[in-house]
Amino acid sequence: MNPKISILTPSFNHEKFVGLFIESVLKQTLEDFELIIVDDCSSDNNVNEILKFKDPRIKLIQHPYNQGINAGLNTAFENASGEYLVFCASDDMLTPNALEVIYKAFSENPSVKAIYPSLIKIDENGVKEDKKFGEYTNKPRTEYLHDFFMHGNCLTSPGMAMKTTDFKEILYPLDIAMCNQQDTQMHIKILLNGEIKILDDILVMYRFDPKTSNVSARTDITIRRENMEIERLMDTFLAMKDIDLLQKIFAKEIAKLGINPQEDMIEYFLGRMALLSPVEAIQVWGYHKVMESYSTKENAKRLKDIYGFDFKAYLGMLYHTEDKIAKKYRKYKKLFNIFLGVNIALCGVTVWLIW
Incomplete structure (x- = not known):
């Protein structure tokens, strides 16, 4: 019998965190799941850490060479058999009730194309921030699509969940050339096909360490890569x-x-x-x-x-168009004119007093 939920987990060089992630999955109150971990040719001890766990619900697949996040998700999906899919990286962690809440949310919102849980950030030592990461509210997909088109990504992806049938129809196969904009492209395609649901419940502890070389870290290189991918990303809207x-x-x-x-x-x-x-x-x-x-x-x-x-x-x-440089120039020109006017007035007052 197929499980209710398949957790799709790309994993690369996460030997320090993957065990903690797997433990958080095995503690789930909803036990009818499978965890499919795709190791993307890690160079550390990642695979051995995964093999320490003997639970039959865990499937480990190893890529023969490094292929990227979307390739890992494609491989995981090709080996999944659950009714629903949950996407989660192997350095993040799930709260014990995460799968149960997500499964219930689908039963209460059968028409949505994706469900997004709320997140909280944790650092490399597991220290939590004191507030949600990203304060999102539910709104019509037209508003989300406008924000994505005009400004860029406005949703998070850890813990995102979909019906298996919807993933196959809307997203599969994922574009393996996309790197930093891969989740943004997923969000856009989903929204083009229907509404989404954001949960108030914090279900994912999102590991974020700006000192790492992770592709999501906000470095000059990742920002440049994001900009390089925008042309291909925006083509998604042509659908x-x-x-x-x-x-x-x-x-x-x-x-x-x-x-x-x-x-x-x-x-x-x-x-x-x-x-x-x-x-x-x-x-x-x-x-x-x-x-x-x-x-x-x-x-x-x-x-x-x-x-x-x-x-x-x-x-x-x-x-x-909005020229940011020209806009900034106009702002400072206005401030300069005000400053100049004030100084002229002060000079006039000073001369009058001396006179």
């Missing part, structure tokens, strides 16, 4: 074909620009929307999408017929 959904997501931007989405002009429309983002990398993606939409005589004619978009409008697109 949006539902005109009603697009109108709801971008209602404010549509009112500002006076353009509406058309079925055969999604790329152009999303490009124009992206130019209104405060994130420069998203603006660049948007500009490229408009360029591609305008690149032939036939396309240019269609844009003129549908939107009145000609070469003059093409050149004027950037007037709608």
Whole structure:
């Protein structure tokens, strides 16, 4: 008989933490689960630490070479048999009631595409922070999609759970080329297919150590990698074909620009929307999408017929973008003018007093 829940766990060089993670799984109040750990060719003692546990519910699969997080999740899924899936890294920990709460949440919210538990951060020594990591509230997916499109990731992934059938239909196979934006891409695809549910319950202790070389650590390299992946990430939104959904997501931007989405002009429309983002990398993606939409005589004619978009409008697109440098310059110029005005006034008063 298949288990209720399959826990999918990519693991790489976590010999210090993987035992603690497995212990937290084995303490679950819901015992009908399987734990599938995929070791991604660790160079430390990770595998031996996993092998210390003899519970038949634990499956260990070893990659012959290092392949990345999404490849590990794909392998784990290919060996899973549960009704629901829970994603958790091998350096994190679950609270004892985590699986029970998640399973109950699905029974109470059968139509949602994913459930997200609340998290609390712990450091390398297991010391907990005194508040939740990320204060998220439930809101319509249109608002989440707008935030993802304009600003980037606004959800966490440890402990995220899905129906196995939904994962297969929406996400599998995961894009193994994505690294720092891999969870962001997952969130976007899920939201494009339906609503999500965020739980108030803290069910995951999220291990975070900024001193490590972990791919999620906020270093210059990981930030650069995130920016390098934005172009491919934003292409995920091109799957949006539902005109009603697009109108709801971008209602404010549509009112500002006076353009509406058309079925055969999604790329152009999303490009124009992206130019209104405060994130420069998203603006660049948007500009490229408009360029591609305008690149032939036939396309240019269609844009003129549908939107009145000609070469003059093409050149004027950037007037709608937010230039952070120019904005900062205007701010300091204003402050300088105020400072200069005050000093002139003081000088005038001083001269009057001396006179």
